[in-house]
Amino acid sequence: MKGVIFNIVEEVVVSKLGPIAWDEMLTVTGLPGVYTSLGSYPDAELFQLVAACADMTATEEPELLHMIGEESIPLLFERYSKFFHDAPNARAFILGLNTIIHPEVQKLYSGAACPHFNFVEAENTISMGYNSPRKLCHLAQGFILGLAKHYDEIIEVHQPTCMHDGAAMCHIKLVWK
Template identity: 40%
Template structure:
């Protein structure tokens, strides 16, 4: 896994809890840190950091990785606006992942192995997404999808119809995107 992912987590932790929080998280995870953006690191180290973050936050690891994915997408949008500004809606942006964004990632980092997505467009603001990755970080994908919706001023409703973590061959996500008034949680 590329070090930029670890750098994104470090930035989020420091933003939320201060500069010393990252060192504390590394200690909690039993890791040394020192992640270079272009370096390659075991996925297990990210898993250890997310587990430590979940313990600190009193949440599940899956919720912690979703939150990380959400924040990471927003950070990436700030750092790489050219990928985001050509689009007006979440669906339009997501449909560029395989053909525009991930090829650019591979140009910058030849050894990178970003996930693959198969999309079925079900409506203007509705997708079925098959997520494939040897890392099985579907929670991060969910968070990034929700982060994209936040960026475009939409609300994501994501149903995880099938999951590799539950024994399925692939993860299948049913996603709909609407405005804040369409969010069923607004009435809660």
């Protein structure tokens, strides 16, 4: 996993829980915590950090990943505002993930392994298929909620099927209100 993800997680944790929380997470996991944005690190390190934070805060990991994803959007906007300016709304941003956003991410961060999404559109809904060996569908849901907030939209997010429950892929349904 690219270090930029670790950097974002650290920034969210520090902003929400304080720098001592991040240091405690590193102590509990035994991880060095030095992540450069262009570096690549084992996925397991992110999962260890999330588990440590969940234990520290008595929060379920899916809920914690939602929060991290949602709180990440302003940070991502600061770093990559062009992606946001090129999309007039959350729907356009989301539908551009496979064709615009992720190819640009792969140019910026060589070796980045981005998830793949399948989309089925209707008037006020998008049904997304999420497929990634990392199974970070809860983080993806948080990103969606953060995008809704960024674009001042209301999106209900439901996940009727999940890889964590044995499904071949996650199905995430987005409904614009």
